[in-house]
Each structure stands twice: as C-alpha cells, then as structure tokens.
Amino acid sequence: MATTRASVRIPVPPERVWELIGGFGSLPDWLPYIPGSELGEGGRVRSLTNAEGGVIVERLEAFDDKARTYSYSILRAPFPVTGYLSTLTVHGDSEAGTSRVEWSGTFTPDGVGEAEAIALFRGIYADGLAALRRTLAV
Template identity: 85%
Template sequence: MATTSVSVRIPVPPDRVWKLIGGFGSLPDWLPYIPGSELGEGGRVRSLTDKEGGVIVERLEAFDDEARTYSYSILSAPFPVTAYLSTLTVHEDSGPGASRVEWSGTFTPDGVDEAEAVGLFRGIYSDGLAALQSVFAG
C-alpha cells in the first residue's frame, strides 16, 4: 500500500473554502482539468470527465460536513492503481481566517512501481490544490 498527501494554506476562512469544495459534485467549480461531474446513486457516485473526454467514476465513502472532510474510492479510472481511497479535508489554520486544505490518498500500485504511482497522485493533488489557491487569489 502506497500513500501520499499534499496540503496548501489558503488565507480565507475554512467554511468559505468548504462551501466551494465540500460538495461531492463540485470539482468542476475549482478544478480546471475536470470540466464535468455528474452525480448518481443519490449523490454517492460521481462520474467525472477530464479535458480529454476520459471518464473517472468515484464513490463517496465518508462525508462529515461539520469536520469539513470527505473520502472517496475509485470505481473505474485509467490509473495504474487498485484499492484507491482518497480524503479531502479543510482544516482551520493558524492565524485568523486561514485554512489548510489537505488532499491525501492510499492505493496499491498496479503495473508500475510505487514511486511512479505516488508521483502521479502527488502531481494530481498538487496541481489541484494550486488551482484551488488561484480561485481565492483574485
């Protein structure tokens, strides 16, 4: 089992960040490489469309609005991993009105070595959180 985690500080209150990213279908609102998200199964499954038209299907595994966190697994995707579980959390950061957003994942590499799989998801998380920072920079 491999794991990786990326976090970023955003100088806005955690509730404001969570309002944007806390919905399971909200990725297109802040993640430019995912322009489409359709919810199914009562909002527990999302079908994401990437810029190239590829589809990623994920299941919501846990959601805690009060703690500002949710976890999801991948049902189908073109990634070289199995047993994928990821968590997105908005923490209160030190200092008034600041947040720390953490995106982490655990998975088993499938057909690639651990370093390659970790690098893939570290890149996805880093790029995503950089995009999130830019939403609040303006």
Template identity: 75%
Template sequence: MATTAATIDLPVPAHQVWQLIGGFDALPDWLPYIPESELGEGGRVRSLTNDEGGVIVERLEKFDNDARTYTYSILQAPFPITGYRSTLAVHAVSEAQSRVDWSGTFTPAGASEEEAVTLFHGIYTEGLAALKDTLGA
C-alpha cells in the same frame, strides 16, 4: 500499499473554502482538469470527465460537513492503481486562514510504486494550486 499527500495554506476562512470544495459534485468549480461531474446513486457516486475525455467514477465513502472532510474511492479510472481511497479536508488555522489536506492510499497496478505516487502527488499538488488560484488567494 502506497500513500501520498499534499497540503496548502490559504489566506481564506475554512468555511469559505469548504463552501467551494465541500460538495461531492464540486470539482468542476475549482479543478480545471475536471470540467464535468455528474452525480448518481443519490449523490453517492460521481462520474467525472477529465480534460482529455477520460472518465473517472468515484464513490463517496464518508462525509462530515461539520469537520469539513470527505473520503472517496475510485470505482473506475484510467490510472495504474487499485484500492484507491482518498480524503479531502479543510482545517481552520485561524478565523481568516485555512489549511487544505488532500491524501490518498492505493496499490500500484501496472506501474511502479514510485510512478503511482508521483502521479497522484502531482494531481493533489496541482489541484491545490488550482484551488488557490480559483479563490484568488
């Protein structure tokens, strides 16, 4: 099983960051390469459309509003992996600063471990940079 993670520190309070990214349907609000998200199964499944028209279906596995974290798995995606599980978390560093962690574990399928790790590390890193831009931080 492979793993990767990315972290970003933001000069924005944790509650404000969580307000933007904490909803399971919120990716289009801050992630430019996911312009569409549709919830199903009572909000437990999201169908995402990427900027190339590809579809990614994910299931919410765990949600903790107080801890500002959620974990999800991929049910369907055009990625060379299986067994994907990821966590997005927002931590307060101080009253005015926060840290966002995005991590995932998965098993490469049809790609080397290095290729799969590089792919998801890039998604996480670029995603967190987009979050920073969206927040104007």
C-alpha cells in the same frame, strides 16, 4: 500499499473554502482539468470527465460536514492503481481567517512501481490544490 498527500495554506476562512469544495459534485468549480461532474445514486457516485474526455467514476465513502472532510474511492479510472481511497479535508489554520487544505490518498500500484504511482497522485493533488488557491484568490 502506497500513500501520498499534498497540502496548501489559503488566506481564506475554512468555511468559505468548504463552501466551494465540500459538495461531492463540485470539482468542476475549482479543478480546471475536470470540466464535468455528474452525480448518481443519490449523490454518492460521481462520474467525472477529464479535459481529454476520459471518464473517472468515484464513490463517496464518508462525509463529515462539521469536520469539513470527505473520503472517496475510485470505481473506474485510467490510473495504474487498485484499492484507491482518498480524503479531502479543510482545516482551520492557527492564523485567523486562513485555511489549510489537505488531499491524501492510499492505493496499491498496478503495473507501475510505487514511486511512479506516488508521483502521479502527488502531482494531481498538488496541481489541484494550487488551482483551488488560484480560484479562491479571485
């Protein structure tokens, strides 16, 4: 099983960051390469549309509003992995009024090498967190 993660420090209080990203259907609000998200099964499943029109279906596996974190699995996606589980967490930083956001995932490469699968998701996470920082800078 492979693991990767990315994190970013944002000069915004964690409550404000979580307000933006804490909803399971909120990816289009801050992630430019996911312009569409539809919730189903009482908000536990999201169908995402990427910029090319592809569909990714994910299931909410755990949610903790107080700890500002949620985990999700992939049910269907064009990614070369199986057993994918990812967690998005907003931490209060040691400096007042700032946050550290971490996006991590575990998965088993399928049809590609471990290094390639890790690079794919590390890039997705890093690009996504950079977009989040830009969104909150406005």
